[in-house]
Amino acid sequence: MRIGELAARTGVSVRALRYYEEQELLVPQRSRSGQRHYPDSAVDHVRLIQELYAAGLSSRTIVELMPYAVDGRATPELIDRLSAERDRVEGRITELVGTRDRLDSVITGAAKNLRTGRSCRVGPTG
Amino acid sequence: MRIGELAARTGVSVRALRYYEEQELLVPQRSRSGQRHYPDSAVDHVRLIQELYAAGLSSRTIVELMPYAVDGRATPELIDRLSAERDRVEGRITELVGTRDRLDSVITGAAKNLRTGRSCRVGPTG
């Protein structure tokens, strides 16, 4: 399929797809006239890329991890890299859970404040 | 305290503190000569700001939520805003948990691949 269709199917912009190519994340074939042609598998490929971006990985990191997703070839280094990223994501989750709990207690305090009309201090821990 | 000490205590840069002021997140008093002077509470204040940044909130959003943190005054709108951000954070957590699990299964597959030396496809779902 051509770039417009892939964009429509994945929900990412045409510009983004060209950017992915620039970053060597998704390199399509070219017709004689220079138009990009993607296989059907590109749809899932793009979704994976998006997910990894959403997880906070950079293009460079994704590029480094792609060889595995592409040809299924694993090396110890690759596994280390994947594990490191997994741990990073895990760390982010922990942070965010803490923040969510903080927000929860702030909200609870605020709601109480609202009911009583009294100003009960809720700021940073302490 | 002056800006350098606050920076040292919080671990954020002097530049960042000046940026926070620019964004009206943390407005200190000024001496006659123009130097910034912060109260002790600014330390916790900065930490809260950092945490909210880390949670993915923008300066603008933080500014909107600050009135509560500053004077403890809650309004229904503020609580809605806080709840909305809480839900955003919760959504991010769910996403990241999914990604972590995806990474886990990829890693497991890769490790198995490595042991067997066989290429077992692990890519996007499907």
Place this chain on the structure above:
DNA sequence: CTTGCCTCTCACGTCAACGTCAGGTTTTAG
């Protein structure tokens, strides 16, 4: 053939949260 949409390649613009440098003033230590 031409209309119209899709695509191409530059290449500059954007946005957030600062980094960094320049050039000058204030505070502090000796």
Place this chain on the structure above:
DNA sequence: CTAAAACCTGACGTTGACGTGAGAGGCAAG
């Protein structure tokens, strides 16, 4: 008093993942 350290105000630079517009070429339909 002097020198160093800390502070001040601009103001331009950085990074990542694109947005946006210009100007030109490609392709199926009438």
